[in-house]
Amino acid sequence: MEKYYNKLNKKTGQPTSSEPQTPQTREPQPTTDVLHRTINLTHMSFTTEEQELLNQGMQYCIQRSNETQWKTLILETEQTIRLLEPTIQDAYRIMTARKLSQIRNIHHNISKTHKRQLHVANNIHNKQDKNNAIHTQADKGKTVVIIYEQEYHEKVRTFLSENNF
Numbered sequence: 001m002e003k004y005y006n007k008l009n010k011k012t013g014q015p016t017s018s019e020p021q022t023p024q025t026r027e028p029q030p031t032t033d034v035l036h037r038t039i040n041l042t043h044m045s046f047t048t049e050e051q052e053l054l055n056q057g058m059q060y061c062i063q064r065s066n067e068t069q070w071k072t073l074i075l076e077t078e079q080t081i082r083l084l085e086p087t088i089q090d091a092y093r094i095m096t097a098r099k100l101s102q103i104r105n106i107h108h109n110i111s112k113t114h115k116r117q118l119h120v121a122n123n124i125h126n127k128q129d130k131n132n133a134i135h136t137q138a139d140k141g142k143t144v145v146i147i148y149e150q151e152y153h154e155k156v157r158t159f160l161s162e163n164n165f
């Protein structure tokens with residue numbers, strides 16, 4: 001059994017019990033950048049900040065306040081208060097308004113990073129609108145492709161005609 005483990009240790013590069021254990025020095029590995037997840041097939045240029053946001057991928061979600069949930073919550077609360085006796089409705093409206101404003105002040109704060117990302121995302125959107133470009137996900141992987149709309153439609157038509165759809 002010991003032969004078996006010695007053989008395994010030799011394969012994995014671990015010293016056996018009979019070999020002296022010398023400290024191994026490894027050469028530092030060169031640091032590589034994260035794979036670029038964006039392919040730009042247009043003549044548009046993006047700032048590093050815009051490129052970093054695009055490299056996050058299509059599924060990256062920027063935090064933003066959700067106004068529709070707040071509107072729904074307020075409407076449902078008002079409907080519930082209307083079911084109470086008319087004499088106590090105003091008191092409950094005041095209490096719920098205070099409580100909702102407290103909750104909103106706590107959860108409404110968006111970090112500076114997310115505010116900046118929203119600004120950068122709007123810049124990207126404006127550039128794409130101005131140049132008639134779109135961004136889409138590549139067929140394989142999580143790569144974002146930025147391409148002119150006209151070219152995209154031509155590629156789709158070509159693909160459909162060649163594959164008898």
